[in-house]
Amino acid sequence: MPTLGIDFGTSNTAAAVMAGDTVFRIPVEPGRETLPTSVFFDMDRKRTLIGSAANAALIDGREGRFMRALKSVLGTPLMREQRQIGYEKMTLLQVVARFLSTVRERAYDATRLEFDAALSGRPVRFHPDPARHAQAQLDLAEAYQLAGFKTVSFLPEPEAAALTAGRLEQRQLGLVVDIGGGTSDFTLYRQDADAIHVLNSHGVRIGGTDFDRLVSLAHVMPLLGRGGDVRNAFGSGTTTAPNAIFNDLATWEKIAFLYTADTRRLVADLAKMGVDQKAFDRLDEVIDMELGHDIAFAVEAGKIAANDTPQGVIDLGALERGLTVPLSAQALGDTLSDLTADIKEAAYEALGDTAPRDVAAVVFVGGSSLMGTMTQAMTELFPQARQVRAQAFTAVSDGLAMAAARLT
Ligand SMILES: Nc1ncnc2c1ncn2[C@@H]1O[C@H](COP(=O)(O)OP(=O)(O)OP(=O)(O)O)[C@@H](O)[C@H]1O
Ligand SMILES: [Mg+2]
Incomplete structure (x- = not known):
């Protein structure tokens, strides 16, 4: 019985299996080889939607609960808490399971094979803490x-x-640079006569969703009152608005849990006592109308657009007609400079004792490897290396299918 290769990603998921000598990518959505790792619990129809259908339900403003970036929650206590999610009481672990079971069903639909075994990808490190990392894999x-x-x-x-990655010359070294939605992962390997030999892997918990968070905090949240003054309830004077709510609103995996009575109360207070009335009214609107994910999608789109338009914008029309925020490639680079340095450092660490000049090829994988800042960082670190673009969104699942075939 064949084993299904599954790349359960923070942002996108793909699955594949070998058909003879070639990789067969499961059409995880009609006509598509990748599936957004999104779930929507539709209140009216009492149905769970996944992938593009989930994204569409959110954008259409359907009544329900949307979740994305659940991979980032693996390994944390939140995973096993029973909670009311839309119309059901369940744990996030069960939500992830429902997503994966849909992938399994779609693999069956495409191949008429019941897959009892999976070879799953995992980041080199889900979390920096080894115990948390181990728990994430157990989850x-x-x-x-x-x-x-x-x-x-x-x-x-x-x-x-x-x-x-494609064949290098014999004994040459390659470095896979996989920058995804939640993590950046690196593998140094050597080309041997008939196979590659993995020398070392290393990873950090930084990816595109972290880029989104920083862009949102720096460029969007100030419009909602972040850093703004709030009049004290007693006596005179002001204090700065608490940062936590802005941080959560800017963090994909936290947004779904913001729409509580406590948050609504906090936001109502801020709207009453905030000095910049317009900004705090917007915050109130975002919580009241549950627009957190709409803003996150707008930030993500603005981040992607800034890579190839010098004068990009973040379109906040979902919140307020005509509201946009400029985001240039330069501003994006500045906002992400610390994270870029951390990713560069991690790539360097993956080399172990190998000198950067001995790396013959850098193989880019993952959606965030399409960021101009990332290409530039790797060019600085490996100026002499050939740059190879693997399939950004399916290289991992292709490789899992190949490795799975060797297991069975
Ligand atoms: N053209 C692009 N330019 C820049 N970033 C992009 C582009 N396309 C997608 N991204 C970003 O890539 C990320 C998703 O990449 P990918 O699908 O490889 O991640 P993943 O495999 O789901 O995550 P991980 O492997 O970290 O669990 C998102 O943060 C998305 O915003
Ligand atoms: Mg990935």
Whole structure:
């Protein structure tokens, strides 16, 4: 029985299996090889939507609960808390399982094979803390089991991608640079006569969703009152608005949990006592109308657009007609400079004792590897290396299918 390769990503998920000598990518959505890792609990129809359908339901403003970037929650206590999610009481672990079971069903629809075994990708490090990392993998394994897979094994995502990188000359070194939505992962490998040999892997918990957070905090949240003054309830004087709510609003995996009575009360107080009335009214509107994800999508689109338009904008029309914020490539680079330095440092660390000049090829994988800042950082670190673009969104699942075929 074949094993299904699944790349369960923070932002996008893909699955593949070998058909003879070639990789067969599961059409995880009609006509598409990737699936947004999004879930929407539709209140009216009492249905769970996943992928593009979930995104569309959110954008249409349907009544319900939207979630994205659930991979970032793996390994935290939040995963196993029972909570009311839309029309059901369930844990986030069960939500992840429902997502994975849909992937399994779609693999069945495409191949008429019941997959009992999965080879799943995993980041080199889900979390910097080893215990949390281990818990995250246990959580994910349990979700696969709940989804109907009887056995699941794991392979670091960049090691899977390395299998698809294309042949280097014998004994040359390659470095896979997989910058995704939640993590940046690196694998240093050597080309041997008939296979590649993995020398070292390293990863950090920084990815495109963190870029989105910083862009939102710096460029959008000030319009909602971040850093603004609030009049004290007693006596005179003002204090700065608490930052936590802005931080949560800017963080993909936290947005879904913001729409509580406590938050509504806090925001109503801010709207009453805030000095910049217009800004705090917007914040009130975002919580009241549950627009947090709409803003996050706008920020993400603005971030992507800024890479190839010198004068990009973040379109906040969902919040207020005609409201836009400029975001130039330069401003984007400045906002992300600390994270870029951390990612560069991690790439360097992945080399171990190898000198950067000995890397013959840098193999880019992952949606965030399409960021101009990332290409530039890797060019600075490896000026002499050939740059290879693997399939940004399917290299990991392709490699998992190849590795899975060797397991069985
Ligand atoms: N053209 C682009 N330019 C810049 N960033 C992009 C582009 N396209 C997608 N992204 C970003 O890439 C990220 C998603 O990449 P990808 O699908 O590789 O991640 P993932 O595999 O789901 O996450 P991870 O591997 O970290 O769990 C998102 O943050 C998205 O905003
Ligand atoms: Mg990935």
